[in-house]
Amino acid sequence: MTNLTLYRPEDYKKVLEAALLAAPEPLSLAELKKLFDEEFDDETWRTLLDDLKRDWAGRGVELVQLASGWRFQTRPEYQVFLDRLKNEKPPRYSRAVMETLAIIAYRQPVTRGDIEEIRGVAVSPNVLKTLEGRGWIDTVGHRDSPGRPALYATTRKFLDDLGLRSLAELPPLAEIERIIDAQARPTQEAHPAPPLQADESAAIAQPPAQSDAFASADASG
């Protein structure tokens, strides 16, 4: 095996590209720094990575920065072709699974009881098992209440698999959030009557679009 010597920025970029293409997990900057003997500062690394990202612009694969580091992934537009190579399509998660995931993602850490309280129905153990099996949630502790129920939170893999760099990048909760924040917050403290004016409720009384999203999602599953 001949020995490879790195001279130009191009040479370093090739090593970086090969490492990112071959890595089974996203690579953090700290890990990437192990690649070279030379110690580049963060700005140089940023330039190198941005440059590599640009090299891949307009292709079927892109370099993305995720919660746990950098990784190459195929662009969603290409999935329709890649799906043709698969023997079975990946399952779409049921509404029970997605709602449980949403509660854990937005309200974490939560117990199973919290999830049941919000959804108004018992949570099947299989729903939690599905999410744990995917590596998207795990137990981060136990609440100090009778039965010491497990507290669930989302994982890095959840963020990675959904292309998020942090929980702050979760889609913001709907506009009803604002209305509730502005008007229903006192409800949580003193439980007064919610304001009943018709005009204020109009914003949320519009037929929401979310049912459509689910209808189509369910139909394809």
Place this chain on the structure above:
Amino acid sequence: MTNLTLYRPEDYKKVLEAALLAAPEPLSLAELKKLFDEEFDDETWRTLLDDLKRDWAGRGVELVQLASGWRFQTRPEYQVFLDRLKNEKPPRYSRAVMETLAIIAYRQPVTRGDIEEIRGVAVSPNVLKTLEGRGWIDTVGHRDSPGRPALYATTRKFLDDLGLRSLAELPPLAEIERIIDAQARPTQEAHPAPPLQADESAAIAQPPAQSDAFASADASG
């Protein structure tokens, strides 16, 4: 999600590239043909694949054809960098190998007898074979003494692998030797000679069987 339409050969190549980069197994031609609605003949496919292969020439990853199909893989020359990302500890040479290498590096050209004289023990042929196999030492002549023993010296590859331009760049020792001279005597008792019989038998030490000198080298490196 926008729908992707393929017009130019470039577009097809992008899909092909994305599929091959993301595939968990090598893709046979029959599988690759599933990617597109259009039915290209084998010659067109060959051209497409050869073209893609050429696009990747000179990079850290190459497109190769195996018995089971086509796949992207890293080039062997890049392995030395990719290895650095692995968490497992790299194998280490035994004390016998390292001492022999140090003697050849600092005192070349030397005979086996010279090495034995400095080390105070017989040198196993395996030790020299290990270093020759790595391409770090070779025979540069024979001394005109009884038995005409081979003279060993380090090679160009040894310098390359250690990142040296010439032997003159080996760290000078005078300064450190003086310091050690002043402090060595009490240390000497604390560090008895390692069991050399066992040491000689294996050229590459297993991780647990590391000597003190190596542990300290490891910790500081």
Place this chain on the structure above:
Amino acid sequence: MEETQKAGAGGNEGVLPGADSPRKVGAGKTASASPAPHVPKLYGEPLPELPRDLYIPPDALEVILEAFEGPLDLLLYLIRKANINILDIPMAPLTAQYLDYVEAMRRSNLELAADYLLMAAMLLEIKSRMLLPRPTKTDSGEPEDPRAELVRRLMEYERIKLAAARLDALPQAGRDFEWVTVWLADKVGQRQPEVSVHDLQLVWLSLMQKARVRQHHRIRREELSVREHMGIILRKLQGRGYVVFEELFELDGVHSSVAALVVSFLAILELARERLVEIVQSEALAPIYVKSVHDEPHALQA
């Protein structure tokens, strides 16, 4: 997933089957449910009339029931469908409509209706409290609306439902894109030990210490570049017999500095001193030849 849904519909968890697990309500039971009296019954008590806004044809019932995730989901559906202001829910018609559905579900599958029955009880309680004079809170002076808790829960559930849809719309690894992982080269052999200059230095130092103790004399460190050139020159001589002296000097390479020439010269002298090379000159000013001593006696190169 398949298992999850089956088990989820299995019964004792009280989860309605998801819309994507078409678990049809038994045909026989549906048949008995469909021709149910046009006037719905509430725990055996016939309801006087169906609220017009909330009316859903009985044959749509089966389809709709399967789509609900629970009582909150069903209530939200009824509210949104009737375009009711969630902050001012008319409890009487909503409760009636809800109970109508629950009754149909009870007939379809008693076991699954537990959560729904709990909600039915809650709705009936709120409805009855609405009829009573409201207790006035001492601190705020505002009367407490019996619907407040229900509204809070409905809105929280709706937010989560919406959030779940948005999460589901995000590109998902394995579904909407793939991770790229190329193979490592097959030819990569066993990982070779890495040796640093520092390792070498430490080993040499410890050797020197040991040697000093053992031999009571110091091994002199020689000029490295001379030793290096001794090796270079021996390599040049290898198998070539007598070589012209000048050929051993690189006059146009990277080593062609004056210092390098001197070092090469010293290396040749050292090699001669250690009797590793033989230097011959037939007469003064004639070419000088150098030969590695172990080399087979080749013909003198002219």
